[in-house]
Amino acid sequence: MAHLRGAGQAMTDCSPDLRRDCLDNLLEGVIVIELGGTIAMFNPAAGRILDLFPDAVTGRAFAELFMSRKGFEEFSDLVLDAIENRGKAGRQVVTLHTGGEEQLLSVAISYIRSRCDGSAEPTAVIVSFSDTSKIWELCMAKAVDAQRGELQMAYRQIEEHKALLKKSQAARVLATVLVIGVFLGAGAYTWQSRNPLRDSFIATGVDSELPLASAGADEGLRTVTVEPQTLHRTISLVGTLAPWRTLNVVSPVSSRIGAVHFQYDQLVKEGELLIELDTSEANREHRDARVAYIDALEKFEALKNWEGSAEMADARRSFARASLELKSQRNRLDRATFLLDQGLIATTEYEDTEQQYQNQKLDFDVAELDFEAVRARGGKDARDRAELELGNAREKMLELEENLQQSAIHAPLSGIVLLPGQSDSTGIAAGQSVEKGEVLLKIGDLAQMSAVAKVDELDIVRIRNGQAVSVTGNAFPSLRLEGTVTHVSSQAKAQLQGAPKFDVTVTLDPLVTSQRELLLAGMSSNLTIAVYRNDNALLVPIDAVEQQGRSNHLLVVHPETGEVEVREVEIGNTTLNSVEIVAGLRPGDQIVIPED
Known part of the structure; x- marks a missing residue:
């Protein structure tokens, strides 16, 4: 028991050091602030998180250190509010902006209350905090991984739905093809049943010895030889x-x-x-610009030779005079010190001499500052600024001179x-x-x-640059x-x-x-634009073309056998009574058309 009591007594004796060691080894930052605003304790963890040295912080005012630091606004407001509103404890997350990065701090506020007088009033604020940025990043990474898994699952479901849709679309396409085939077969059967040439041409053909016109005269048909013709289309505006x-x-x-x-x-x-x-205003502006240029030139020249300028000479004399007077006053103070040590002058006389020396030292410091200020007025920055102002003034003056020369406006061309x-x-x-x-x-x-003409939206698509x-x-x-x-x-x-x-x-x-x-x-004018021209166009009567769906056909006499065949052709432009054949027909071919 005695041994335990001894150990306990030893721990009690070293408890301040132990508490200090515990505080220094905490991973959380801890700041203890007196209610007057002075920082009483600042552990190393707080220094690492806030980038401050504990020894340089302890004993200084919290507001002095943190109110002027950029990015610490939320942290400073929380701590100052805890100092002012005593007894309001809790935990809150704040953001620090340091070095272009965001840092999340979890801050807990608590209070130290005195046990000596038995009162419940707090005597200091404890601010403990930790950096939760990495924890937040880990949480976000887990959330992103979870969302990525959900997206992958959704993508697989979409792929499965797409496969089902492809199968259903293939079935629909097959059904559509079957329906179209049925309709095409029915249409072909109907056209053949109604074609007046079907029985005569298919059953017997055409006699090569007998002209087609006479062979089909009973049925009101005749043959026409197709020859090239000129076809042109125009738009009138x-x-x-x-x-x-x-x-x-x-x-x-x-x-x-x-x-x-x-x-x-x-x-x-x-x-x-x-x-x-009128150049009266321009002349006045030019005169003002010349004055500004002269002033800028004088200022620039003065700054180029600033060390030898009158202002530097005055400042240099004032500084030298103050230096000499300070040296003279220092000698008086040394003599007064010697006389006071010998008991030859009164203390009050020595104090007057010392006060005169201090006053003269202040005058010397002011003269030195004035001298440096005057010298700085002729520094590199001042010379560069004067040079820029001189360039601007010169450009303004030259611009106004050019404007005066342009006061007379002449015709740039005949017209x-x-x-x-x-x-x-x-x-x-x-x-x-x-x-x-x-x-x-x-x-x-x-x-x-x-x-210049205006064209509506229907005709504009046919007009191109270069058309006659x-x-x-x-x-x-x-x-x-x-x-x-x-x-x-x-x-x-x-x-x-x-x-x-x-x-x-x-x-x-x-x-x-x-x-x-x-x-x-x-003047008004009538414009005729040639939007199309073909000197070798093959034209056939509109009635000769048989349209079947999207294809067009002609009855053409075979040049060797004399039989009539149905030939698919491609049509082009049309006129009032004829149509251009652009493919499927050659010059000299004979076609079968109804009798007029």
Whole structure:
């Protein structure tokens, strides 16, 4: 018993060290914070989790350390709330944002309560926490594995359903083929039973010695020899004549119109003066830009030789003067110290001398800071900034000089002057304000002409670039012009009523002088676009073609035996009474057609 009592007494004596060892070896971070906000304890685990040194943290204010750290907002708010709202314990998960990564902490709040005075009031806050990020990642990985298994199971079920669907679809296809075969057989039987040539052609054939027309005269049939013919298809449109190209003339600067030297719809020559801009405002801006450039140049030159500038000289003199005065005051303080040690001066006199020295030292420190500040004003950053400002000022000045040179606007090409393009535009006039880049007018090039028409959605699919066009007009009845489709719009123009319309542009062939004199921009025109042409087309009467489902057939006389055979053909374009055969028939073949 005595031995046990001794061991217990020894453990009690070393219990503070034991508690400290236990705290240091905990895997959880522990922080003990006094209610005044001072950190009393901070174990190594807390340092590892929060990336702090325990010795550098203990004894300092929690708010001083953590309120300014980015990413610790949730953790700081939780701890400060526990300090302010005493007695509110519990556990909560918070997020730390450190080094671009998220860290999840499980934080438990508890309190130390005094046992000395018997009161229930807490005296300190215990914050214990652990990093649960890896646990969370493991949970997420298990959840992903579980979801992956569910997806694999669902995929296998889908594959099984697909196999069943394929079997059912094969059965449906087989049934559909059988039904179609039944209908085709019934149709063939019906057609053969109704064909007036069936008995005569199949049973007896055609006598090679006897013409087919006379052989079938009783049945109202005759033969026709197919020969190549010319077939062409056209689309007729109504369009408007326009210059073959237009060029926008824009304002080079923001200004006012000084003078206008043209009229709209007037013919002008390349280089002819059209507009003069008011340059009074531009001149003022140019003068201001020159002043700014001179100021920037002076500033840059001053910074290049900053060490030799007047400001650096003044700062250097002030600093030297303060240094000398501090040295002189130091000598006075040394003499006063010696005299005080010898008992030759009173203590108050020594204290006055020491106070004067401290004041002079403050003046010296201020003079040194001022000197460094003045020197920094001529550093590399300041010189680079001054150089950039000088470049900007130079570019601004040169830009305004160029604008002044562009105050006179000339015609970029020969042509007709047109309105800017807005439907409600009335053109420009003297005194009007214009912005940089604003379209003032258009020049239409009349060296060639074009025609613009609108086409509906049914015809636009047959029009292509390069198709030949014939152009006529009521205003120029003696002319028949030729041209080519040069542009087909890929997007319809919005229409309030009716079907969508697409723009088609036709460029006319170069005009001679006599033709150009008869044409004006804006005249209406009639356009005939050749959308199809075949000079060797094989045309047969529409009544001669027998349609069976999706295939077409002709009765053709065999050139050697004279027998009539049913031949499958491929048809092309049609006219009012004939159809083009593009495959299955050759020039010179004889076909059987009904008598007119």
